Amino acid sequence: MRRALDFLYDACAWLAAIAMIGVLAMVLASIVTRQLGINFQGTDAYAGYSMACAGFLALAHTLKHNEHIRVTLVLGRLQGRARHALEMWALSAATLLALLFAFYAVRLAWQSHVINDISTGNDATPLWLPQLGMALGAVVLLIAFMDEWWLEFTGRRVVKESEEALHNE
Amino acid sequence: MSDVAITSLLMVVLFALLGSGVWIGLTLAGVAWIGMQMFSSRPAGDAMAITVWGAASSWTLTALPLFVWMGEILFRTKLSESMFRGLAPWVNRLPGRLLHTNVIGCTIFAAVSGSSAATCATIGKMTLPELARRGYPEDITIGSLAGAGTLGLLIPPSIIMIVYGVTADVSIARLFVAGILPGIVLASLFSGYLAVWATMNRDRVPPPDAAMTLREKLFESRHLIPVVLLIGAVLGSIYSGFATATEAAAVGVAGSLILSGVQRSLNWATFRDSLLGATRLYCMIALILAGAQFLTLAMGYIGLPRHLAEFVTELGLSPFMLILALAVFYIILGCFLDGISMVVLTMGVILPTVQAAHIDLVWFGIFIVIVVEMAQITPPVGFNLFVLQGMTGKEITWIARVTLPFFFLMCGMVLLLWFFPQLATWMPSRM
Amino acid sequence: QAKWDLPAAYPASNFHTENLMHFAGEVDKATGGKLKITVHPNASLYKAPEIKRAVQQGQAQIGEILLVNFQNEWQLYGADGIPFLADSYEASMKLYKAQKPFLDKKLGEQGMMLLYAVAWPPQGIYTNRTLNSAADMKGLKWRAYSPATARIAELVGAQPVTVQAAELSQALATGVVDSYMSSGSTGYDTKTYEHLKKWYDTQAWLPKNAVIVNKAAFNALDKPTQDALLKAAAEAETRGWAASKAENARTIGLLKQNGMEIVAPPAQLKADLKKVGDTMLKEWLEKAGPEGKQLIDAYMKP
Ligand code: NA
Ligand code: NA
Numbered sequence: 001m002r003r004a005l006d007f008l009y010d011a012c013a014w015l016a017a018i019a020m021i022g023v024l025a026m027v028l029a030s031i032v033t034r035q036l037g038i039n040f041q042g043t044d045a046y047a048g049y050s051m052a053c054a055g056f057l058a059l060a061h062t063l064k065h066n067e068h069i070r071v072t073l074v075l076g077r078l079q080g081r082a083r084h085a086l087e088m089w090a091l092s093a094a095t096l097l098a099l100l101f102a103f104y105a106v107r108l109a110w111q112s113h114v115i116n117d118i119s120t121g122n123d124a125t126p127l128w129l130p131q132l133g134m135a136l137g138a139v140v141l142l143i144a145f146m147d148e149w150w151l152e153f154t155g156r157r158v159v160k161e162s163e164e165a166l167h168n169e
Numbered sequence: 170m171s172d173v174a175i176t177s178l179l180m181v182v183l184f185a186l187l188g189s190g191v192w193i194g195l196t197l198a199g200v201a202w203i204g205m206q207m208f209s210s211r212p213a214g215d216a217m218a219i220t221v222w223g224a225a226s227s228w229t230l231t232a233l234p235l236f237v238w239m240g241e242i243l244f245r246t247k248l249s250e251s252m253f254r255g256l257a258p259w260v261n262r263l264p265g266r267l268l269h270t271n272v273i274g275c276t277i278f279a280a281v282s283g284s285s286a287a288t289c290a291t292i293g294k295m296t297l298p299e300l301a302r303r304g305y306p307e308d309i310t311i312g313s314l315a316g317a318g319t320l321g322l323l324i325p326p327s328i329i330m331i332v333y334g335v336t337a338d339v340s341i342a343r344l345f346v347a348g349i350l351p352g353i354v355l356a357s358l359f360s361g362y363l364a365v366w367a368t369m370n371r372d373r374v375p376p377p378d379a380a381m382t383l384r385e386k387l388f389e390s391r392h393l394i395p396v397v398l399l400i401g402a403v404l405g406s407i408y409s410g411f412a413t414a415t416e417a418a419a420v421g422v423a424g425s426l427i428l429s430g431v432q433r434s435l436n437w438a439t440f441r442d443s444l445l446g447a448t449r450l451y452c453m454i455a456l457i458l459a460g461a462q463f464l465t466l467a468m469g470y471i472g473l474p475r476h477l478a479e480f481v482t483e484l485g486l487s488p489f490m491l492i493l494a495l496a497v498f499y500i501i502l503g504c505f506l507d508g509i510s511m512v513v514l515t516m517g518v519i520l521p522t523v524q525a526a527h528i529d530l531v532w533f534g535i536f537i538v539i540v541v542e543m544a545q546i547t548p549p550v551g552f553n554l555f556v557l558q559g560m561t562g563k564e565i566t567w568i569a570r571v572t573l574p575f576f577f578l579m580c581g582m583v584l585l586l587w588f589f590p591q592l593a594t595w596m597p598s599r600m
Numbered sequence: 601q602a603k604w605d606l607p608a609a610y611p612a613s614n615f616h617t618e619n620l621m622h623f624a625g626e627v628d629k630a631t632g633g634k635l636k637i638t639v640h641p642n643a644s645l646y647k648a649p650e651i652k653r654a655v656q657q658g659q660a661q662i663g664e665i666l667l668v669n670f671q672n673e674w675q676l677y678g679a680d681g682i683p684f685l686a687d688s689y690e691a692s693m694k695l696y697k698a699q700k701p702f703l704d705k706k707l708g709e710q711g712m713m714l715l716y717a718v719a720w721p722p723q724g725i726y727t728n729r730t731l732n733s734a735a736d737m738k739g740l741k742w743r744a745y746s747p748a749t750a751r752i753a754e755l756v757g758a759q760p761v762t763v764q765a766a767e768l769s770q771a772l773a774t775g776v777v778d779s780y781m782s783s784g785s786t787g788y789d790t791k792t793y794e795h796l797k798k799w800y801d802t803q804a805w806l807p808k809n810a811v812i813v814n815k816a817a818f819n820a821l822d823k824p825t826q827d828a829l830l831k832a833a834a835e836a837e838t839r840g841w842a843a844s845k846a847e848n849a850r851t852i853g854l855l856k857q858n859g860m861e862i863v864a865p866p867a868q869l870k871a872d873l874k875k876v877g878d879t880m881l882k883e884w885l886e887k888a889g890p891e892g893k894q895l896i897d898a899y900m901k902p
Pocket of ligand 1: 278279280281282284320321322323324325326327
């Protein structure tokens with residue numbers, strides 16, 4: 001189970017990284033095709049979709065790396081049971097909010113499909129397709145929060161030291 | 170329920186969630202959710218999803234992840250080291266020495282990037298580790314970086330100026346030109362403060378490197394060539410019409426990859442680390458942006474910023490008092506909203522008053538940009554603070570505290586701008 | 601008492617938005633405060649492409665959309681974006697009358713209802729080049745911001761360039777684009793005269809903004825309020841078309857004052873562009889199917 005979950009987070013992060021390359025590729029394509037006089041429409045919209053996928057698909061992975069920021073002023077001063085209780089509260093609130101976000105992100109993609117919502121730009125993409133990226137990312141974030149909640153509840157949660165902090169200190 | 174009661178309630182919820190350690194992006198979404206469910210006639214869920222999607226997939230934002238990635242690539246090259254070797258002999262004699270690299274770096278990079286967060290992230294990636302290694306105290310380095318990063322908005326190109334120009338029907342080209350002088354003055358204020366600080370805290374500044382002759386200095390400056398080439402490529406692509414300001418971010422990423430290839434620091438491991446690092450840093454910002462966008466929508470429905478702006482308008486103040494009142498208004502608003510939201514939510518109400526007071530709209534645009542800059546460094550919602558918390562792992566309250574002097578310098582800048590309006594109006598008048 | 605939110609995409613100073621504000625005031629008066637409409641200008645609530653969906657699904661009870669924006673979804677939304685089909689206010693009104701039954705039906709199926717629509721001023725070509733025929737447009741770096749403007753570029757051999765509205769001014773200054781098609785009003789608002797010196801008044805098409813309302817929200821009103829709303833809408837439509845004409849005259853005057861040359865298109869250019877229009881009408885009819893043919897037939901009927 002543990003390995004399956006970690007694989008899920010990392011797989012989504014790699015999809016997000018590929019989407020990041022997609023943003024670069026689309027913007028470069030719009031510059032280069034303009035210079036060469038080639039007509040390649042819709043690069044701006046594709047860059048936007050890629051960016052959304054890059055942002056949302058990595059949500060869970062970033063959480064597991066402890067790189068989503070929060071105010072830990074109070075948490076940091078607490079020890080033992082008090083700290084555990086506050087962590088449980090924060091994780092419960094976050095899980096609830098992640099649940100709302102996941103539910104409505106999935107619903108957005110589904111309704112876009114139902115009402116046939118199409119991009120108004122030159123790309124004319126059916127919007128449910130790129131919105132699947134946001135929906136998937138939100139659902140995986142919900143799973144990651146439930147995972148964290150359970151680990152904290154059973155006293156096995158280990159918060160990873162942020163690598164970012166290490167770069168700079 | 171009265172506006173005051175709604176505001177107080179939402180404020181209590183915001184601080185309770187933030188204080189108890191709920192992740193910041195989710196906190197903003199939570200406050201927005203409660204506000205919208207309780208005080209507007211519309212259900213929150215679908216509105217949230219549409220707005221978050223619209224903001225997250227908006228083409229105008231694509232420069233942000235790309236500049237973040239550029240920072241991650243440059244961080245893994247020898248660029249920062251060589252930039253310091255090149256700059257060091259020139260700032261060696263100044264009080265504060267290498268502390269000025271944050272301000273100089275941000276000023277130069279601001280001419281490339283339109284966003285404050287991207288400026289802060291890119292320069293910080295290069296300067297913070299290097300300054301820490303050389304023994305500069307972190308409170309002043311992080312504070313000056315957070316402050317100077319906001320120059321990304323005042324020195325053109327600037328996303329917020331475009332938003333204001335379109336909203337207020339003011340020439341964007343004029344706004345861009347108007348931002349140059351105030352940008353340089355504000356950068357000088359920052360540098361001046363660093364010099365004063367360094368004079369008063371001599372023991373905290375590491376010793377200078379050995380003195381050099383002019384010829385040696387010039388020779389050391391060869392280390393600046395890669396930075397200058399990169400900035401030249403990005404700026405050149407904009408001003409030659411090769412790329413638009415947003416697309417220039419992609420030129421920056423490509424240039425950084427080439428640079429790191431030439432310096433032989435590009436391999437699979439560094440490429441992978443920079444890519445995943447950038448994805449995570451951008452993802453962190455994206456979650457907060459999503460929450461902030463939803464909060465903005467909720468505010469639009471509830472009408473709080475609009476009512477507050479109407480209140481200020483109805484006070485009937487003299488021009489100077491009006492500007493002071495607006496400064497206070499935007500500073501308060503800036504604690505909770507991001508800059509673009511502040512502008513689009515209030516301009517409709519504020520602009521007629523400003524025009525009635527015969528205030529020049531280009532000048533007012535520069536004023537708005539400076540108060541929006543302040544919003545980047547005021548807690549609890551300040552994007553430069555978020556970026557730096559992500560990069561350094563410090564508490565946001567600590568970062569806000571070390572940045573406070575730079576906040577006051579910007580307040581001083583507003584006064585300077587009032588008493589010397591030519592700072593903003595002279596250059597555009599000569600166009 | 602009902603409170604409605606009306607998201608709109610254009611700034612408060614735009615004549616469409618001013619008309620909306622006026623409309624909201626009239627509704628308030630006519631219903632004795634029973635229906636209050638808050639206008640949210642400048643895309644401060646939802647961005648232009650999101651407004652239709654927000655009304656459709658009830659996030660906003662009422663909203664203003666640019667109809668041609670939704671052509672990808674249903675071709676007939678874009679009937680007023682076919683170039684050189686309706687090239688004056690009179691023709692545009694006639695096209696609107698032909699289009700209206702179709703719009704009513706489609707919006708009705710989607711749970712909405714059309715309150716009123718107002719045309720933008722007619723579209724012309726901004727450029728520094730002298731255009732005597734369509735051949736002179738070859739190689740222009742042409743801002744393509746919609747499927748139709750992109751297709752025009754392809755047909756005349758110009759190069760379609762994607763530039764967002766926010767970057768238009770800078771793109772003109774640096775030469776990323778050197779021509780685009782829009783109304784005198786947009787050209788004045790974006791200060792195009794700072795970079796381009798000629799406007800060919802081709803009157804290519806007059807796109808319309810439509811104010812749409814969510815059917816369920818409308819049905820929830822009592823009969824007198826509904827009637828008052830519809831009456832105010834009809835008045836707003838009349839007012840809006842007049843305001844559009846006035847805006848056209850005003851902004852063309854302002855463009856001239858700012859050094860822009862307003863050029864009536866030479867005969868050859870006009871003939872060439874008419875051919876482009878015919879091609880695009882044919883292509884549109886292929887995509888729009890029998891409904892599209894009915895619409896055009898109704899419009900062509902003398
Ligand atoms: Na800038
Ligand atoms: Na702030």
